[in-house]
Amino acid sequence: MQVRRCAMVLVEPRESVDFDFAELAAGETGVRERLQWVALAAHCDDEIPLDAAEVAVLGALSPGHWQAFEALSQRHPRAVLDALLAKGLLIAQEPADAMSRQCAQADAAVRAVHWRGLPAVMHRHTRWRDVDTEAAERLFAETSEQSFLERLGPAPPVVNARAAAERRLPLDRPSPSSLDALLERRVTCRNYVTAPLARDVFSAMLYRAFGARAVSDYAPGVQLLKKSVPSAGGLHATEAYLLVQRVEGIPPGLYHYHPVDHALELLGELDREAALALAGRFVATQAYYAAAPVQIALVARFERNFWKYRNHAKAYRAVILDAGHLSQALYLAATELDLGAFITAAINEVEIEWAFGLEPMAEGPLCVCGFGVRAQAKVTVEFDPAHQAWP
Numbered sequence: 274m275q276v277r278r279c280a281m282v283l284v285e286p287r288e289s290v291d292f293d294f295a296e297l298a299a300g301e302t303g304v305r306e307r308l309q310w311v312a313l314a315a316h317c318d319d320e321i322p323l324d325a326a327e328v329a330v331l332g333a334l335s336p337g338h339w340q341a342f343e344a345l346s347q348r349h350p351r352a353v354l355d356a357l358l359a360k361g362l363l364i365a366q367e368p369a370d371a372m373s374r375q376c377a378q379a380d381a382a383v384r385a386v387h388w389r390g391l392p393a394v395m396h397r398h399t400r401w402r403d404v405d406t407e408a409a410e411r412l413f414a415e416t417s418e419q420s421f422l423e424r425l426g427p428a429p430p431v432v433n434a435r436a437a438a439e440r441r442l443p444l445d446r447p448s449p450s451s452l453d454a455l456l457e458r459r460v461t462c463r464n465y466v467t468a469p470l471a472r473d474v475f476s477a478m479l480y481r482a483f484g485a486r487a488v489s490d491y492a493p494g495v496q497l498l499k500k501s502v503p504s505a506g507g508l509h510a511t512e513a514y515l516l517v518q519r520v521e522g523i524p525p526g527l528y529h530y531h532p533v534d535h536a537l538e539l540l541g542e543l544d545r546e547a548a549l550a551l552a553g554r555f556v557a558t559q560a561y562y563a564a565a566p567v568q569i570a571l572v573a574r575f576e577r578n579f580w581k582y583r584n585h586a587k588a589y590r591a592v593i594l595d596a597g598h599l600s601q602a603l604y605l606a607a608t609e610l611d612l613g614a615f616i617t618a619a620i621n622e623v624e625i626e627w628a629f630g631l632e633p634m635a636e637g638p639l640c641v642c643g644f645g646v647r648a649q650a651k652v653t654v655e656f657d658p659a660h661q662a663w664p
């Protein structure tokens with residue numbers, strides 16, 4: 274059997290704290306601190322506990338060259354090699370069972386996309402699955418005697434002033450423009466009407482935020498897009514995947530937006546209840562965002578950005594910035610049409626990947642946005658100190 278180490282793995286010396294209740298009852302603190310090695314691999318969702326012998330052997334195995342398992346077992350304890358194989362950190366060239374096959378495929382998917390090690394591990398291990406933020410808030414309220422703000426204490430100041438007020442150089446305010454008016458009216462919306470959204474408004478929103486205004490044949494085999502937002506390398510590697518609940522003439526379901534054709538690609542129809550339930554799972558149970566008629570997962574196609582920015586220290590940061598630009602374009606398009614919009618980073622990435630059929634290390638959701646007509650009554654709080662949305 275030929276084997277090699279997985280492509281990317283970081284090993285963390287982690288301290289965890291346990292309580293020994295018997296010790297606690299005997300009047301001691303009962304606190305037991307435990308240090309353990311934990312492997313965080315870019316091809317595996319689970320964190321993998323390791324012992325010191327496994328860490329030592331892991332550090333002596335090549336991720337590049339296939340080597341005979343028998344030859345390796347002359348140099349390293351066989352039981353340790355077996356354990357690394359069973360934990361999915363040692364990859365078999367011809368896997369014999371389903372679990373090893375799955376590991377080998379996931380490792381090959383990481384290798385194919387030119388990730389840099391640190392962001393690859395960070396991306397894989399900061400994805401949520403089945404997180405319910407509302408339940409977490411309820412649990413905090415039930416188990417804590419303090420309010421959330423009491424626990425946090427005062428925030429760092431609103432501005433990190435670097436000079437006394439009298440030493441600041443005053444700047445002129447611009448005379449109010451139509452852009453100022455638009456920017457001032459932009460308020461994150463957490464209250465949506467239940468009526469369906471008009472189809473022409475929906476189409477205009479998608480075009481302005483995500484549509485391609487030109488396609489450029491930059492070089493043989495390399496096309497770039499022109500959009501309303503900047504994008505690292507002009508690659509526009511972030512695409513819009515939609516969960517439509519209520520738009521006139523568009524069946525509820527999952528769609529991919531084709532930015533060049535300005536068209537929707539149906540990935541699966543849903544009934545109304547299923548669409549609402551899935552919307553809730555996407556946004557980690559934030560009911561006010563699940564109630565929006567349209568949700569959009571901004572999905573970074575790492576494979577496209579990293580095609581140019583291979584193993585690059587800034588590439589992951591660049592795709593996150595791209596998502597921020599798209600979100601602001603969506604907000605401004607919504608504001609101009611008197612709609613409300615939102616963005617949230619509190620999302621269950623893994624469930625979004627399943628719904629849209631995404632290979633996590635090739636294409637990953639970074640946030641969920643949405644839009645719709647603002648409700649007449651404010652049930653959920655919005656941050657509108659200038660009274661632009663709620664006079």
Ligand SMILES: Cc1cc2nc3c(=O)[nH]c(=O)nc-3n(C[C@H](O)[C@H](O)[C@H](O)COP(=O)(O)O)c2cc1C
Nearest residue numbers: 459460461462463559616617618619640655656657
């Ligand atoms: C990256 C990012 C993540 C956010 N995540 C959430 C979220 O999880 N839940 C939420 O209700 N709002 C979320 N928001 C919206 C902010 O709460 C909102 O922008 C902020 O309160 C300021 O209000 P404004 O957008 O109306 O100016 C997020 C905004 C950004 C930019």
